[in-house]
Amino acid sequence: MFTPNGFASAHAIPGHLAGHAHAFAFRDDRVLVLAPGEDQYVIPTRAALAAAGVQGAPYFLGELEAVGCVALDLPADAAEPEGMRYVGLRTLFFKVPDALLALAARAFQIVDFERTHRFCGRCGTPTRARESERAKECPSCGLVAYPRVSPAMMALVVRDKEILLARAHRFATGMFSALAGFVEAGETIEDCIRREVREEVGVEVGKITYFESQAWPFPHSLMIAFVAEYAGGEIRCEDAEIAEARWFSVYDMPKLPPSVSIARRLIEATAARLRAGC
Numbered sequence: 173m174f175t176p177n178g179f180a181s182a183h184a185i186p187g188h189l190a191g192h193a194h195a196f197a198f199r200d201d202r203v204l205v206l207a208p209g210e211d212q213y214v215i216p217t218r219a220a221l222a223a224a225g226v227q228g229a230p231y232f233l234g235e236l237e238a239v240g241c242v243a244l245d246l247p248a249d250a251a252e253p254e255g256m257r258y259v260g261l262r263t264l265f266f267k268v269p270d271a272l273l274a275l276a277a278r279a280f281q282i283v284d285f286e287r288t289h290r291f292c293g294r295c296g297t298p299t300r301a302r303e304s305e306r307a308k309e310c311p312s313c314g315l316v317a318y319p320r321v322s323p324a325m326m327a328l329v330v331r332d333k334e335i336l337l338a339r340a341h342r343f344a345t346g347m348f349s350a351l352a353g354f355v356e357a358g359e360t361i362e363d364c365i366r367r368e369v370r371e372e373v374g375v376e377v378g379k380i381t382y383f384e385s386q387a388w389p390f391p392h393s394l395m396i397a398f399v400a401e402y403a404g405g406e407i408r409c410e411d412a413e414i415a416e417a418r419w420f421s422v423y424d425m426p427k428l429p430p431s432v433s434i435a436r437r438l439i440e441a442t443a444a445r446l447r448a449g450c
């Protein structure tokens with residue numbers, strides 16, 4: 173996920189919100205979409221939702237090409253209107269334009285933030301929205317909370333023309349990916365990568381090179397991807413998380429994660445570079 177071209181983020185809902193605004197309405201973690209045909213999904217407008225009787229607290233996301241975008245938080249027992257369906261965000265991969273998928277992911281994170289910050293974490297007083305920025309503040313003790321973003325590191329370990337890939341117990345059968353883990357309080361990015369690689373597969377890494385990053389709304393990660401050069405050690409898997417880890421030749425790779433993921437791009441771009449001898 174990314175910030176689409178032509179999108180301007182904002183938090184204060186405008187006085188007039190047009191009926192053709194994009195509306196991302198969530199019941200639990202599923203978004204309400206128009207379903208005109210088998211496996212076809214369309215993000216509804218605010219007017220379409222209103223016509224279907226869908227109501228919920230709106231949160232403004234900003235404007236995409238001057239069209240407003242709102243997130244709606246629906247009650248857990250909200251009905252599914254005729255011709256519409258609640259679907260998981262992953263269902264929308266490749267089914268709606270990338271820009272709208274990215275905004276749906278952003279909308280979910282805002283709704284999740286609002287749901288989980290209704291009360292002050294320090295004194296328990298109900299919070300209120302801050303006018304100057306997207307944040308919740310406590311009118312009693314002044315504590316301010318922002319939408320949570322959890323940085324996670326992804327590392328693809330390379331050695332000559334080989335890459336180290338692992339299969340987690342939770343992965344689909346046969347799929348391998350790069351190593352990943354969340355940053356702990358007090359760690360640098362470099363600390364985290366060295367620790368994660370050491371803990372998960374028992375290998376040491378040397379030089380680390382930045383690749384790119386991706387917002388990943390499951391539920392609020394920022395995945396930051398790197399290529400890490402092998403520096404020593406034999407593969408020894410951490411049983412709790414990793415089912416299997418192996419060196420793969422860049423000419424003979426296993427089943428990889430879907431192309432929407434940064435993991436796939438990291439692996440394919442790196443393998444192509446190693447095959448080209450650079």
Ligand SMILES: [Zn+2]
Nearest residue numbers: 292295310313
């Ligand atoms: Zn408080």
